Amino acid sequence: MLTSSPDTKTKIMQAALSLVAADGFAGATTARIANKAGLAEGSIYRHFKNKDDLMLSLYRCIKGEVFQAALQGYDKAASPHTRFTHLWQTIFSAYRAMPDSLVFAQRFAETPLMGKEGGKAHNDMACVLTCLRDDGVAAGAFKDITPDLLISLFYAPIITLLRAEITGRQWQQAEIKDACQAAYDSWAVTSGNSAVKL
Amino acid sequence: MLTSSPDTKTKIMQAALSLVAADGFAGATTARIANKAGLAEGSIYRHFKNKDDLMLSLYRCIKGEVFQAALQGYDKAASPHTRFTHLWQTIFSAYRAMPDSLVFAQRFAETPLMGKEGGKAHNDMACVLTCLRDDGVAAGAFKDITPDLLISLFYAPIITLLRAEITGRQWQQAEIKDACQAAYDSWAVTSGNSAVKL
DNA sequence: GTCTATATTTGGATAGAC
């Protein structure tokens, strides 16, 4: 565990990642993971305490990567709209570069393991988004509704667009911008309910 | 299968439902399902061809119930805003009355079984929402963006609010209305980008 | 149509040689 070569450990995680993304958690058996990683089944346990440990490490690793990517060039002093757009687009791009990770994270979240995670890894990003929300509310730009809900609306288009891309769809830049805008509109205070209601 | 008493079949499905909701698919073994249903394990196979058949039937049953509920009192000729609000609130209420079903449906969707489902059960509702979207776009009320995305934004608050309720949170009527409004705003054409951007 | 008992397979994990 401590002395393992990083390469091997990474190989195991990548094998697990692609198998879960392709066939779900039930399809990612230790036998298949080892096989895909080019290792013997028993070798997995030199790098991870058990299967749960592997999956949990993988989840935290993914969340960490996206968190890092999202904060690249993030200006905490900018306007709520600028900050929203920046975060949305960098997170979108980060997951787009590793679509398997998006699917893995969603499947992981529907697993009892998610309870053991405690939301730690997830909370880093949620914290940034909540902070943005609070600033926007104070500035009168965002609706004053529960952070959980806004975060969910933030991610919904990212998940939908990217999962469609996995099955072949390819989005244009304009469509991606529209999706970001739709998410933003769900956060934004509509000026006196000015949105058209026919 | 054909001659089974409806009661027993329902009992098995309810047992599977609550176990999946509580402990995920991995936790819902045939042994536990049978035990919870007050039956012998072997008896399951008199009512369902196999475990996949059970889970698939359950998924279709849930989707069917919600679909039925959503269309109660739905006026296809009403305004886009009225129709949106009606569907959102009835679907919210339907799942709220059976929160386990919501969790089950989400977990099922992350399973390879979802591929075998073909989206049939899911499409009934998607079709209604797409039709609403098209009418709203034609009327200039809704953004002209991909239905998948709008459907995702439609469901996001429902899922978030109700999953929070499972873990103890209780929402006020006003908060629920705000959530519906946030989803609506994501669909709606903002009058010339009038939403405040600070 | 339900039960008991069991067949069959596969999964996770360990032991010990190299």
Added chain:
DNA sequence: GTCTATCCAAATATAGAC
């Protein structure tokens, strides 16, 4: 730190009596 071999537990599914 990787391999081979193996153990143990658990899960799906079936057989056959009642």
